[in-house]
Amino acid sequence: MNFETPLSALFPGTSGRLLTALVDHHSADAAEPLPLDELSRRAAVTSTQLEAALFRLGLLGLTEPRRKGDAVQLVPGHVAWDALRRLADLRDAVADMVREEAQARLHPAPAYLALQGAVAEGTATHPADLLELIVVPPLSAPAGWPDHLAALVTHLSRDLGNVVVHRTAEHTAEAEAMGGASAVRVF
Known part of the structure; x- marks a missing residue:
């Protein structure tokens, strides 16, 4: 999955680049x-290509009616903008997903769980870009706990569309040193 420009990945060509630029503008003002x-x-699209795409967005109600060549006025309250903003930056969704899946699959819960890598940073552009889990198992981890962690990693790899790996630390201080300042702690 392309987490750096997900709208362009999901909507290739002019549409994705235009939506990315419009979502950025919607978020700013x-x-x-x-x-x-x-x-x-901003969209790296010719004005001729823009007109056709903007016409379609106007039909959807995302932009105010306009004449060819006029500035684009967004409909700020349109129901789709919130969903498009969430799609444009999936970092929080990834952290939430990992947290929820870890809570459902790892019993007892890890003492520490953080995310690192291009997926967590929102810069992944290729399926080979990594999401790394940094894990401190619970003190009372049963014998099968590492197998459940491996199953979680496999499940997340499939659902995210990127490679997920994990590193295990013995205690929180070691895990924090592994992750550094860029790690996103979810547990």
């Missing part, structure tokens, strides 16, 4: 009109 030349530059 949805009420401000966006000049067509600025949108063309």
